[in-house]
Amino acid sequence: MGALPNRRVLINLAIVALAGLLIFAIALPSSRVTLRDLVKQKPNPEIPDEPAPPPKPKYKPEPDYLPPPIKDNFPLLATSSPPPIPKWNQPRQDAHKTYNLPAAPPLFIGFTRTWPVLQQAVVSYITAGWPASQIYVIENTGVQQANARGQLSLQNPFFLNHTALHALGVNIIQTPTLLSFAQMQNFFLSLTYAHDWPYFFWSHMDVLALAYEDGRAGLTPRYDAPGYKSLYELALTALQTTQEKGHKWGLRFFSYDHLTLVNPKAYEDVGGWDTLIPYYMTDCDMHSRLTMRGWTIEDAKAGIITDVASALGDLSALYRVDGVEPNFVDPNPPPPKEEGGKSKQRAKRDEDPNLAKWNALRKTADRMFQHKHGDRERNTWQLGQHGGEGEPFYYNAAGLAEGIEVMTETGREMYRRKWGHRDCELIKKGGLKFEDAWRVKKDWD
Numbered sequence: 001m002g003a004l005p006n007r008r009v010l011i012n013l014a015i016v017a018l019a020g021l022l023i024f025a026i027a028l029p030s031s032r033v034t035l036r037d038l039v040k041q042k043p044n045p046e047i048p049d050e051p052a053p054p055p056k057p058k059y060k061p062e063p064d065y066l067p068p069p070i071k072d073n074f075p076l077l078a079t080s081s082p083p084p085i086p087k088w089n090q091p092r093q094d095a096h097k098t099y100n101l102p103a104a105p106p107l108f109i110g111f112t113r114t115w116p117v118l119q120q121a122v123v124s125y126i127t128a129g130w131p132a133s134q135i136y137v138i139e140n141t142g143v144q145q146a147n148a149r150g151q152l153s154l155q156n157p158f159f160l161n162h163t164a165l166h167a168l169g170v171n172i173i174q175t176p177t178l179l180s181f182a183q184m185q186n187f188f189l190s191l192t193y194a195h196d197w198p199y200f201f202w203s204h205m206d207v208l209a210l211a212y213e214d215g216r217a218g219l220t221p222r223y224d225a226p227g228y229k230s231l232y233e234l235a236l237t238a239l240q241t242t243q244e245k246g247h248k249w250g251l252r253f254f255s256y257d258h259l260t261l262v263n264p265k266a267y268e269d270v271g272g273w274d275t276l277i278p279y280y281m282t283d284c285d286m287h288s289r290l291t292m293r294g295w296t297i298e299d300a301k302a303g304i305i306t307d308v309a310s311a312l313g314d315l316s317a318l319y320r321v322d323g324v325e326p327n328f329v330d331p332n333p334p335p336p337k338e339e340g341g342k343s344k345q346r347a348k349r350d351e352d353p354n355l356a357k358w359n360a361l362r363k364t365a366d367r368m369f370q371h372k373h374g375d376r377e378r379n380t381w382q383l384g385q386h387g388g389e390g391e392p393f394y395y396n397a398a399g400l401a402e403g404i405e406v407m408t409e410t411g412r413e414m415y416r417r418k419w420g421h422r423d424c425e426l427i428k429k430g431g432l433k434f435e436d437a438w439r440v441k442k443d444w445d
Contacts, residue, residue: 067385071329073312073313074314076321077167082123082167086223091131091230095131103199105200106197107136107202107203108200108202109205111141117311119161120312121205122170123315124208126168128303129231129233133169133170133171136170136171136172139173143158144393146393150163155388156385182274182286185273186275188202188262201259202262204257208365209304209306212229214355223354231302235261242300248294250295250296250297251290252300255307270286270293277418279407280411281415288426292433308369308371310328312329314327320358328368420432421444
């Protein structure tokens with residue numbers, strides 16, 4: 001058994017141990033570092049950590065069916081000037097002066113998507129007698145100069161053919177960005193200030209307009225009789241009559257607001273359209289406020305203004321080009337089987353050939369109306385075009401539709417909160433006054 005170290009050796013060993021502990025304490029970077037941390041191998045700072053794989057999005061299923069590509073519905077215009085409009089509907093120079101009107105009224109037609117429907121509306125107004133120079137297409141697409149530069153394809157929902165519209169002789173005004181319906185209505189009002197227009201007409205783009213060429217008692221004889229008035233001249237007649245009454249008039253509806261005559265002073269008096277209610281219900285809000293402030297809203301007649309969701313296959317039919325029978329094409333088929341074919345109407349042996357062509361158009365327009373208001377959702381036409389990917393300012397068509405639906409429902413909620421009432425009858429059922437906006441509690445459980 002070995003001898004124990006002497007006292008001097010033990011003291012030296014203790015001193016060495018204490019010195020080691022002191023050096024260890026000084027070298028330790030943090031009191032929180034453990035021995036496990038010290039013995040753990042440190043990573044090489046020159047070798048970056050391997051990034052985690054990015055998350056994989058879950059995509060919606062692709063649609064089982066897409067509408068076929070649309071076709072231009074006025075091919076004649078691509079190769080020549082438009083045909084002459086029916087001579088009985090050709091507008092007279094400065095016709096507004098005949099009706100003691102200080103200015104020719106402009107007609108605004110707003111456009112966001114679906115070119116064939118817009119082109120149909122424009123051509124139908126022109127062939128019904130409205131001067132092309134007094135029609136203003138409001139390009140509300142949000143694509144900036146892409147259409148003016150010809151950068152979009154026909155299949156792009158926002159496609160608008162500037163060349164064709166100029167060939168027709170109409171004007172184009174571009175909005176600075178994509179506006180909601182309420183915002184565009186206020187944009188119309190701003191144009192009256194810029195051009196000093198004392199009144200204006202506006203129309204939806206999804207309409208087909210026809211003059212009363214067969215005559216209407218109290219309005220106009222038929223097209224070939226003295227005193228016949230086109231759609232435009234009947235609109236001027238309604239404007240003159242309204243002006244001469246001298247009362248506080250606000251709006252005149254021609255087939256509800258499918259064609260509307262507007263007094264800008266009325267819009268200004270009620271503060272314009274409420275842009276917090278961007279789409280549906282915004283008309284209920286505006287028209288109620290006009291009535292609350294004493295501005296009259298009355299009906300008038302100028303022609304057949306049909307609400308449609310489809311377009312004639314060849315707009316030459318509106319010019320009564322021989323051999324072109326009116327038929328319509330759904331931009332978002334399939335339509336009901338019994339619709340969409342060529343018109344089977346034929347002139348009777350003793351029927352006026354000009355009236356026969358007009359009657360074929362009128363009956364086709366009626367079928368187009370029934371088609372829109374049948375068993376399908378009335379705005380399916382807005383989803384017909386689905387191309388344009390990769391083009392300037394491209395936006396997914398289904399996404400646009402869904403986004404507008406969300407804003408529409410938000411607008412409905414804004415309307416409910418603003419008036420404490422859910423339907424259009426703010427005055428009769430709600431008992432509300434102009435000053436009640438945003439001040440009342442809801443009137444339903």
